[in-house]
Amino acid sequence: xxxxxxxxxxxxxxxxxxxxxxxxxxxxxxxxxxxxxxxxxxxxxxxxxxxxxxxxxxxxxxxxxxxxxxxxxxxxxxxxxxxxxxxxxxxxxxxxxxxxxxxxxxxxxxxxxxxxxxxxxxxxxxxxxxxxxxxxxxxxxxxxxxxxxxxxxxxxxxxxxxx
Amino acid sequence: xxxxxxxxxxxxxxxxxxxxxxxxxxxxxxxxxxxxxxxxxxxxxxxxxxxxxxxxxxxxxxxxxxxxxxxxxxxxxxxxxxxxxxxxxxxxxxxxxxxxxxxxxxxxxxxxxxxxxxxxxxxxxxxxxxxxxxxxxxxxxxxxxxxxxxxxxxxxxxxxxxxxxxxxxxxxxxxxxxxxxxxxxxxxxxxxxxxxxxxxxxxxxxxxxxxxxxxxxx
Numbered sequence: 007x008x009x010x011x012x013x014x015x016x017x018x019x020x021x022x023x024x025x026x027x028x029x030x031x032x033x034x035x036x037x038x039x040x041x042x043x044x045x046x047x048x049x050x051x052x053x054x055x056x057x058x059x060x061x062x063x064x065x066x067x068x069x070x071x072x073x074x075x076x077x078x079x080x081x082x083x084x085x086x087x088x089x090x091x092x093x094x095x096x097x098x099x100x101x102x103x104x105x106x107x108x109x110x111x112x113x114x115x116x117x118x119x120x121x122x123x124x125x126x127x128x129x130x131x132x133x134x135x136x137x138x139x140x141x142x143x144x145x146x147x148x149x150x151x152x153x154x155x156x157x158x159x160x161x162x163x164x165x166x167x168x169x
Numbered sequence: 170x171x172x173x174x175x176x177x178x179x180x181x182x183x184x185x186x187x188x189x190x191x192x193x194x195x196x197x198x199x200x201x202x203x204x205x206x207x208x209x210x211x212x213x214x215x216x217x218x219x220x221x222x223x224x225x226x227x228x229x230x231x232x233x234x235x236x237x238x239x240x241x242x243x244x245x246x247x248x249x250x251x252x253x254x255x256x257x258x259x260x261x262x263x264x265x266x267x268x269x270x271x272x273x274x275x276x277x278x279x280x281x282x283x284x285x286x287x288x289x290x291x292x293x294x295x296x297x298x299x300x301x302x303x304x305x306x307x308x309x310x311x312x313x314x315x316x317x318x319x320x321x322x323x324x325x326x327x328x329x330x331x332x333x334x335x336x337x338x339x340x341x342x343x344x345x346x347x348x349x350x351x352x353x354x355x356x357x358x359x360x361x362x363x364x365x366x367x368x369x370x371x372x373x374x375x376x377x378x379x380x381x382x383x384x385x386x387x
Contacts, residue, residue, distance in 0.1 A: 033335050035341060047327075098208070
């Protein structure tokens with residue numbers, strides 16, 4: 007079970023970097039093509055004077071999901087190699103608490119709504135990141151489903167540190 | 170006939186992060202801070218200001234709900250002319266365009282869900298303060314649904330972010346964000362924090378009178 011979750015987390019990390027390096031959607035109107043990446047979607051508000059919103063989206067779509075993946079990777083590896091679990095316990099606790107603030111799957115719904123909305127306005131190009139993004143959501147959901155927090159807590163408990 | 174003996178709940182504390190149950194050696198004082206032995210999170214000793222903090226956040230969210238619905242969230246400029254749209258008028262445009270499933274989704278996620286969250290949290294707070302024993306199980310369910318569903322309201326903000334980032338063709342067509350989006354995001358964030366600060370265990374804290382009645386009954 008831990009091995010499956012570890013595999014899903016590593017896959018998720020690779021997909022996360024793919025999603026961030028390629029355009030998600032493109033729009034073609036009068037010969038001009040506009041493309042959007044995950045990063046460009048988060049900074050779209052910045053340029054229009056809503057810096058606070060931009061920071062919120064940056065946290066929701068990039069910082070927290072990346073933290074979740076990296077924390078899971080660290081936790082899985084430290085359980086696997088039976089290393090000191092002090093930092094892993096700390097990371098896993100914060101990951102569990104910050105989980106609702108990572109909103110990739112909500113963003114996916116937003117992408118679908120935008121696709122339907124723009125569908126009859128102009129020519130829409132579905133970018134490569136769209137597919138890696140869909141796979142990333144499946145991976146993260148599967149990792150969450152496979153991993154029983156109770157088992158993780160109990161495995162981490164063995165070498166916990168005292169605060 | 171044997172009778173199941175339940176351990177007295179007041180001797181145990183449950184960690185809200187990892188759900189670990191731990192036995193309390195002695196009654197914690199007003200300002201004692203206890204940490205979960207399993208995950209190290211700060212534990213709720215039951216003597217906190219969860220209700221007051223949640224009320225404050227809920228009232229702030231209710232105030233922000235007004236500009237979120239009255240102010241425009243975005244404007245679409247086509248060939249130089251365009252008009253700002255509120256959440257409701259945006260949904261109406263979708264209905265006019267025949268995209269009613271989409272309109273329904275936006276309507277539910279952006280108007281119904283935040284409103285239901287405000288009422289649900291308010292209702293839970295009032296019944297907690299009354300120490301009501303009315304349908305406790307259902308109220309816990311209501312709390313869990315409110316906590317789970319909250320983040321999905323962000324979908325409208327994300328749609329606006331995508332449109333604002335993608336639809337930028339100068340004078341031909343462009344999308345601009347308006348202040349309504351900021352208030353709407355504030356409603357979602359505030360209600361999410363409010364749902365988090367609310368201690369659902371208070372639902373089980375009923376009046377002392379009923380406790381005594383139950384004891385006599387048993």
